[in-house]
Amino acid sequence: xxxxxxxxxxxxxxxxxxxxxxxxxxxxxxxxxxxxxxxxxxxxxxxxxxxxxxxxxxxxxxxxxxxxxxxxxxxxxxxxxxxxxxxxxxxxxxxxxxxxxxxxxxxxxxxxxxxxxxxxxxxxxxxxxxxxxxxxxxxxxxxxxxxxxxxxxxxxxxxxxxxxxxxxxxxxxxxxxxxxxxxxxxxxxxxxxxxxxxxxxxxxxxxxxxxxxxxxxxxxxxxxxxxxxxxxxxxxxxxxxxxxxxxxxxxxxxxxxxxxxxxxxxxxxxxxxxxxxxxxxxxxxxxxxxxxxxxxxxxxxxxxxxxxxxxxxxxxxxxxxxxxxxxxxxxxxxxxxxxxxxxxxxxxxxxxxxxxxxxxxxxxxxxxxxxxxxxxxxxxxxxxxxxxxxxxxxxxxxxxxxxxxxxxxxxxxxxxxxxxxxxxxxxxxxxxxxxxxxxxxxxxxxxxxxxxxxxxxxxxxxxxxxxxxxxxxxxxxxxxx
Amino acid sequence: xxxxxxxxxxxxxxxxxxxxxxxxxxxxxxxxxxxxxxxxxxxxxxxxxxxxxxxxxxxxxxxxxxxxxxxxxxxxxxxxxxxxxxxxxxxxxxxxxxxxxxxxxxxxxxxxxxxxxxxxxxxxxxxxxxxxxxxxxxxxxxxxxxxxxxxxxxxxxxxxxxxxxxxxxxxxxxxxxxxxxxxxxxxxxxxxxxxxxxxxxxxxxxxxxxxxxxxxxxxxxxxxxxxxxxxxxxxxxxxxxxxxxxxxxxxxxxxxxxxxxxxxxxxxxxxxxxxxxxxxxxxxxxxxxxxxxxxxxxxxxxxxxxxxxxxxxxxxxxxxxxxxxxxxxxxxxxxxxxxxxxxxxxxxxxxxxxxxxxxxxxxxxxxxxxxxxxxxxxxxxxxxxxxxxxxxxxxxxxxxxxxxxxxxxxxxxxxxxxxxxxxxxxxxxxxxxxxxxxxxxxxxxxxxxxxxxxxxxxxxxxxxxxxxxxxxxxxxxxxxxxxxxxxxxxxxxxx
Numbered sequence: 001x002x003x004x005x006x007x008x009x010x011x012x013x014x015x016x017x018x019x020x021x022x023x024x025x026x027x028x029x030x031x032x033x034x035x036x037x038x039x040x041x042x043x044x045x046x047x048x049x050x051x052x053x054x055x056x057x058x059x060x061x062x063x064x065x066x067x068x069x070x071x072x073x074x075x076x077x078x079x080x081x082x083x084x085x086x087x088x089x090x091x092x093x094x095x096x097x098x099x100x101x102x103x104x105x106x107x108x109x110x111x112x113x114x115x116x117x118x119x120x121x122x123x124x125x126x127x128x129x130x131x132x133x134x135x136x137x138x139x140x141x142x143x144x145x146x147x148x149x150x151x152x153x154x155x156x157x158x159x160x161x162x163x164x165x166x167x168x169x170x171x172x173x174x175x176x177x178x179x180x181x182x183x184x185x186x187x188x189x190x191x192x193x194x195x196x197x198x199x200x201x202x203x204x205x206x207x208x209x210x211x212x213x214x215x216x217x218x219x220x221x222x223x224x225x226x227x228x229x230x231x232x233x234x235x236x237x238x239x240x241x242x243x244x245x246x247x248x249x250x251x252x253x254x255x256x257x258x259x260x261x262x263x264x265x266x267x268x269x270x271x272x273x274x275x276x277x278x279x280x281x282x283x284x285x286x287x288x289x290x291x292x293x294x295x296x297x298x299x300x301x302x303x304x305x306x307x308x309x310x311x312x313x314x315x316x317x318x319x320x321x322x323x324x325x326x327x328x329x330x331x332x333x334x335x336x337x338x339x340x341x342x343x344x345x346x347x348x349x350x351x352x353x354x355x356x357x358x359x360x361x362x363x364x365x366x367x368x369x370x371x372x373x374x375x376x377x378x379x380x381x382x383x384x385x386x387x388x389x390x391x392x393x394x395x396x397x398x399x400x401x402x403x404x405x406x407x408x409x410x411x412x413x414x415x416x417x418x419x420x421x422x423x424x425x426x427x428x429x430x431x432x433x434x435x436x437x438x439x440x441x442x443x444x445x446x447x448x449x450x451x452x453x454x455x456x457x458x459x460x461x462x463x464x465x466x467x468x469x470x471x472x473x474x475x476x477x478x479x480x481x
Numbered sequence: 482x483x484x485x486x487x488x489x490x491x492x493x494x495x496x497x498x499x500x501x502x503x504x505x506x507x508x509x510x511x512x513x514x515x516x517x518x519x520x521x522x523x524x525x526x527x528x529x530x531x532x533x534x535x536x537x538x539x540x541x542x543x544x545x546x547x548x549x550x551x552x553x554x555x556x557x558x559x560x561x562x563x564x565x566x567x568x569x570x571x572x573x574x575x576x577x578x579x580x581x582x583x584x585x586x587x588x589x590x591x592x593x594x595x596x597x598x599x600x601x602x603x604x605x606x607x608x609x610x611x612x613x614x615x616x617x618x619x620x621x622x623x624x625x626x627x628x629x630x631x632x633x634x635x636x637x638x639x640x641x642x643x644x645x646x647x648x649x650x651x652x653x654x655x656x657x658x659x660x661x662x663x664x665x666x667x668x669x670x671x672x673x674x675x676x677x678x679x680x681x682x683x684x685x686x687x688x689x690x691x692x693x694x695x696x697x698x699x700x701x702x703x704x705x706x707x708x709x710x711x712x713x714x715x716x717x718x719x720x721x722x723x724x725x726x727x728x729x730x731x732x733x734x735x736x737x738x739x740x741x742x743x744x745x746x747x748x749x750x751x752x753x754x755x756x757x758x759x760x761x762x763x764x765x766x767x768x769x770x771x772x773x774x775x776x777x778x779x780x781x782x783x784x785x786x787x788x789x790x791x792x793x794x795x796x797x798x799x800x801x802x803x804x805x806x807x808x809x810x811x812x813x814x815x816x817x818x819x820x821x822x823x824x825x826x827x828x829x830x831x832x833x834x835x836x837x838x839x840x841x842x843x844x845x846x847x848x849x850x851x852x853x854x855x856x857x858x859x860x861x862x863x864x865x866x867x868x869x870x871x872x873x874x875x876x877x878x879x880x881x882x883x884x885x886x887x888x889x890x891x892x893x894x895x896x897x898x899x900x901x902x903x904x905x906x907x908x909x910x911x912x913x914x915x916x917x918x919x920x921x922x923x924x925x926x927x928x929x930x931x932x933x934x935x936x937x938x939x940x941x942x943x944x945x946x947x948x949x950x951x952x953x954x955x956x957x958x959x960x961x962x963x964x965x966x967x968x969x970x971x972x973x974x975x976x
Contacts, residue, residue, distance in 0.1 A: 099536060201774075229540065230540060313578075316572065316578060316579035317533040317535070319574075360769035369771060
């Protein structure tokens with residue numbers, strides 16, 4: 001069997017036993033990518049020779065020693081492209097530096113290998129907004145993998161990656177993880193340095209993991225998390241051993257089900273999967289109770305004011321002056337800006353830059369941006385109150401399984417609602433993850449659905465423990481199409 | 482019957498406010514570890530953060546915050562308990578991120594003022610100061626990042642990002658300045674305080690101090706201010722005065738012709754001595770300020786406490802102390818305190834010799850030292866005469882060991898050769914003869930050769946005594962102690 005099909009934990013055991021070498025893994029992954037990427041399209045680029053050279057020098061005695069990790073194409077790795085799924089960075093940009101998250105993975109012995117497709121600048125939930133290629137759901141190639149970390153989720157689901165890094169601004173790790181049947185974790189805001197993550201919405205962005213099992217995520221998070229003086233919003237808090245905390249039972253743990261999340265319009269298979277998951281959790285001894293997060297309905301609109309506002313400034317630097325796409329034959333500096341950006345950005349990015357510019361404009365600031373900040377505070381307080389009563393909150397990750405490709409292409413508002421369950425955790429800065437919880441049947445094909453587990457701030461340990469207990473009890477682990 | 486009406490031309494009131502940008506002299510930039518230096522090769526002091534590369538993040542430079550807080554303390558501002566940074570959005574090639582990290586509604590300093598001192602006015606205006614002792618009120622001081630430096634060539638523009646991200650303090654005055662001379666004095670006084678605090682080198686020619694001027698003119702009797710017109714591209718102290726004068730007359734001419742002035746920004750052309758329109762209010766930027774999500778708000782209590790312990794003596798405090806402790810005249814104290822380095826030089830010289838006259842030293846520093854320094858265009862920090870050497874020279878002349886004219890000669894030699902006054906006095910043979918026996922021999926020799934002169938003195942012409950003294954001085958080749966000689970002459974002649 002190809003090493004590409006194995007979990008990170010199993011590869012580590014075999015590397016430690018010297019049964020295999022890091023280069024063996026790279027070669028098997030390369031073969032898997034060659035075979036599957038033409039149909040799945042998770043990867044935008046990968047450099048086998050460089051990775052083999054690097055693999056031969058890794059210290060396999062380190063906790064992640066010799067494990068390749070695929071990287072979403074918005075996290076900087078020295079010498080590699082960092083396209084963000086955009087034409088504006090696709091032509092000639094090579095990153096001159098490592099993101100802190102990459103430095104930390106390297107320090108744990110891991111190898112960053114391959115660049116994964118994404119919605120342009122992480123704006124979207126289908127990966128259809130990538131300007132650089134189509135990514136498909138490995139469970140049904142006619143369907144989307146979710147997004148924006150669609151390449152990350154589909155690479156792990158199609159066994160062309162052992163584990164992947166993604167970024168999550170409004171659900172961009174959890175939603176594709178749910179749609180592709182893998183585990184996706186967004187840690188507490190500030191747990192993982194954002195230095196080197198190309199910013200979409202700085203107050204919401206967080207790097208996280210997409211893996212085949214909960215344990216694999218915990219192993220990667222052990223190295224990914226930690227304080228970084230280069231990121232002022234990074235938290236200076238001790239990082240527990242997440243993997244060591246797994247396996248303990250969840251008897252007596254209090255699980256909250258927010259009534260506002262069980263809205264009409266949820267796909268029946270998703271509702272069934274969540275109900276089944278709750279039964280499983282109860283059978284493991286957890287106490288499940290209904291809670292209320294009263295400002296949930298303000299989440300999507302709050303998010304679609306704040307995130308575009310921040311993005312409109314964050315994306316201003318892509319102007320063709322110092323790097324990136326530059327229009328040919330500009331007549332003057334204004335024409336240079338207009339044409340370079342008009343040619344370089346896709347429609348969804350333009351839509352959000354316009355939105356963000358509008359809500360920050362003089363005369364509108366108070367009505368939109370300031371109001372949204374207040375709503376954000378209310379949403380955060382909802383969670384603070386709920387967490388007085390419960391240890392974790394469980395909900396569906398996404399309202400439905402994967403859509404058909406193109407289904408929501410011309411309906412951005414409907415597409416924005418894909419994130420209705422995942423956005424609040426970003427607004428509140430809380431850790432949240434998705435684990436597979438069953439399947440929907442569509443056209444004779446099994447489509448994964450996931451449940452979301454939201455933890456208290458900085459309490460990834462409890463969140464991961466619940467996820468792990470559920471994964472073990474449900475047997476929905478290391479799924480493959 | 483015919484009435485002749487003489488139209489009365491209205492008088493105009495000019496109101497001026499200044500926005501001064503001062504580069505802080507921190508070692509590193511505002512948001513990254515790159516060196517904040519002037520004069521390095523283009524684009525050698527850069528990193529992902531100050532180049533605005535994708536994914537790079539800013540981290541606040543605490544030394545820059547401290548320097549700004551110190552400036553606020555020196556100028557009597559208040560610092561809010563919590564301050565924050567905001568993004569100011571506009572596109573320009575010298576702005577790597579196309580937004581500038583600045584402070585919008587919670588700046589580091591609020592209120593305060595700049596006291597204008599007489600010598601800060603232009604030289605020709607110092608005799609006719611309209612508002613002596615005026616303190617120009619400040620609105621605020623905030624801390625932001627500087628932009629890169631663009632150089633425009635024939636068909637292209639080059640950008641040097643070394644300056645991008647260096648810390649910049651913006652000091653905004655109230656519209657509280659009444660004339661070009663006051664504006665000049667304001668800048669000069671402010672500059673002095675910045676240098677005193679060690680927060681900025683504040684050299685306008687090097688762009689370390691930059692200044693935009695807001696001017697409005699209104700007819701006397703009108704309450705509300707006239708249209709605010711901003712002047713940019715003012716690059717020297719003297720240009721500030723020229724630009725304000727030119728723009729004021731332009732605005733008055735417009736009003737007299739019955740034209741309406743509109744809020745606008747104009748560019749000063751120092752070569753042609755005129756301002757030209759850049760943009761009007763309609764084209765004004767909407768900067769879309771919002772809090773920078775990459776930076777957390779800063780609590781200032783600890784910083785304030787730390788900085789308060791290190792507030793230096795301010796120029797006006799130093800002036801008062803020089804008058805009080807050293808007996809300097811008001812003018813001398815003003816000149817000495819006008820330059821922190823000069824004041825230190827003077828104080829070092831005073832401290833070098835407990836017996837030296839501080840007042841005499843002040844005369845030497847101002848009349849002799851500053852004279853040659855200016856003639857040779859040397860700054861006080863590069864002065865070839867060490868403070869303790871000047872002190873020694875002044876002591877020597879005061880004790881009567883050398884004459885005043887000899888002292889000047891020694892001083893010039895010191896300035897040119899950097900040698901000590903002792904060496905020069907010795908080499909020139911200026912050391913005085915104080916040996917009473919030797920002097921007596923000389924006096925007796927002259928007396929013996931001039932019995933008629935002796936008779937003249939004894940006859941009542943005391944003035945003739947000077948002739949003897951002169952002869953002895955001649956005989957001693959100028960080395961005799963003149964005081965001792967005249968005493969000896971009196972004793973021996975009048976006996």
